[in-house]
Amino acid sequence: MRLRGYFTPIVQYARTLRAISPVAQQRFEGSTMFTDTSLGQQLSSQCRRSIPWQRATPLIFSQHQCSAFHHHSVARDLAGKRQELAHSIHTCRCLHQEMGTVEGTTQGRILKGKEYTCIQAELLEGGAIGLITLDRPKALNALSEALMKEVLDALQTYDADPQVGAIVITGKDKAFAAGADIKEMKDKRFVDAYASRFVFHWNSISAIRKPIIAAVNGYALGGGCELAMLCDIVLAGEKAMFGQPELNLGTIPGIGGTQRLIREVGKSRAMEMILTGKHFMDAEEAAQKGLVSRVVPGSNDALLAEAISVGKQIAQQSKPVVALAKECVNAAYEIGLQEGIKKEQSLFYATFALEDQKEGMQAFIEKRKPDFKHK
Ligand code: CO8
Numbered sequence: 001m002r003l004r005g006y007f008t009p010i011v012q013y014a015r016t017l018r019a020i021s022p023v024a025q026q027r028f029e030g031s032t033m034f035t036d037t038s039l040g041q042q043l044s045s046q047c048r049r050s051i052p053w054q055r056a057t058p059l060i061f062s063q064h065q066c067s068a069f070h071h072h073s074v075a076r077d078l079a080g081k082r083q084e085l086a087h088s089i090h091t092c093r094c095l096h097q098e099m100g101t102v103e104g105t106t107q108g109r110i111l112k113g114k115e116y117t118c119i120q121a122e123l124l125e126g127g128a129i130g131l132i133t134l135d136r137p138k139a140l141n142a143l144s145e146a147l148m149k150e151v152l153d154a155l156q157t158y159d160a161d162p163q164v165g166a167i168v169i170t171g172k173d174k175a176f177a178a179g180a181d182i183k184e185m186k187d188k189r190f191v192d193a194y195a196s197r198f199v200f201h202w203n204s205i206s207a208i209r210k211p212i213i214a215a216v217n218g219y220a221l222g223g224g225c226e227l228a229m230l231c232d233i234v235l236a237g238e239k240a241m242f243g244q245p246e247l248n249l250g251t252i253p254g255i256g257g258t259q260r261l262i263r264e265v266g267k268s269r270a271m272e273m274i275l276t277g278k279h280f281m282d283a284e285e286a287a288q289k290g291l292v293s294r295v296v297p298g299s300n301d302a303l304l305a306e307a308i309s310v311g312k313q314i315a316q317q318s319k320p321v322v323a324l325a326k327e328c329v330n331a332a333y334e335i336g337l338q339e340g341i342k343k344e345q346s347l348f349y350a351t352f353a354l355e356d357q358k359e360g361m362q363a364f365i366e367k368r369k370p371d372f373k374h375k
Pocket of ligand 1: 138139140142143178179180181182183184199202219221222223224245246249252253254255
């Protein structure tokens with residue numbers, strides 16, 4: 001059973017490999033990393049039993065490729081060395097990227113019918129998790145208008161997909177997002193920004209009903225910090241750095257930074273960060289102050305794996321109950337206490353209209369896992 005947990009990140013890459021052409025597959029299979037047959041078979045049968053959709057992926061399980069791929073790391077990880085696994089995943093990602101380039105395909109853009117250029121969007125865990133990776137590394141994932149449209153499109157697609165239980169947003173390398181795209185917006189006049197409602201559409205993220213988890217790997221500055229705060233849960237990598245440097249550019253935060261940061265870190269710290277434009281917050285301090293849930297030690301891959309694991313835990317809950325709970329918590333954030341409590345009570349009563357409430361409580365009494373039908 002313990003192998004299951006380690007398999008998640010491997011599957012992400014193996015799954016994407018399915019979308020790559022036969023030449024890439026050969027290179028994958030021919031790699032010297034895939035040499036241990038016995039562990040391969042062990043993992044294969046483990047996963048066949050535990051994760052149903054993988055039965056439909058013969059490329060992954062017909063041979064031993066993905067197991068040996070993690071031969072050393074899985075073995076050591078069982079002894080508690082997560083770092084090793086992260087390293088293997090990194091190696092795998094490099095191989096994957098290389099193959100993507102060779103084949104003229106791009107990594108992971110496998111959301112059906114979507115051609116994104118600023119993000120990658122992938123369905124993971126049999127479609128239970130929608131992953132969005134901001135992908136403008138040369139501009140440190142600056143939030144251009146094109147990127148905004150793609151992020152919203154992917155979010156809305158996941159939100160409408162009944163299989164998806166949670167969404168993860170992450171960045172790449174050293175940036176989650178370094179803010180609005182300064183080069184794109186520098187010549188805007190007031191009338192352009194006002195008339196086009198320049199940043200208005202970012203607010204649509206608040207309307208997404210599925211939980212969104214931000215895995216903040218590096219710089220989350222300006223609009224990047226605001227994007228993280230628009231998410232429901234924020235996990236920070238060791239190198240995460242949060243800041244609101246807009247005043248250095250002669251402007252102010254524009255997608256909720258002045259409103260949300262004060263709720264997260266208190267007035268004095270928020271004022272210091274915003275008014276100086278300089279006092280950034282590292283991952284440790286962000287966790288202390290409550291801007292993030294916690295710091296995930298290790299590499300970006302370890303951070304992403306943890307965010308997916310949290311997403312999976314949420315995805316196992318009843319989807320309508322998750323949506324009601326999210327709405328209630330957001331009410332606390334957005335409205336006064338008395339109104340918030342009224343809202344919570346009425347949505348709490350509403351859960352008694354759900355079959356999942358009956359099933360959840362019955363399962364508890366019968367000492368078994370609930371079998372939610374999401375209605
Ligand atoms: N916009 C456009 N390009 C950027 C941005 C950005 N926000 N940030 C970095 N880049 C580009 C750089 O210009 C550089 O490009 P090039 O190689 O062509 O010169 C490349 O990314 C790499 O950046 P650096 O060389 O500067 O990398 P460093 O490691 O030296 O520094 C920093 C990293 C500290 C993150 C630095 O890049 C920096 O200070 N960036 C700007 C951060 C910032 O001020 N953000 C706030 C922007 S304003 C904003 O977000 C408004 C919020 C309201 C609207 C939100 C809508 C989304």
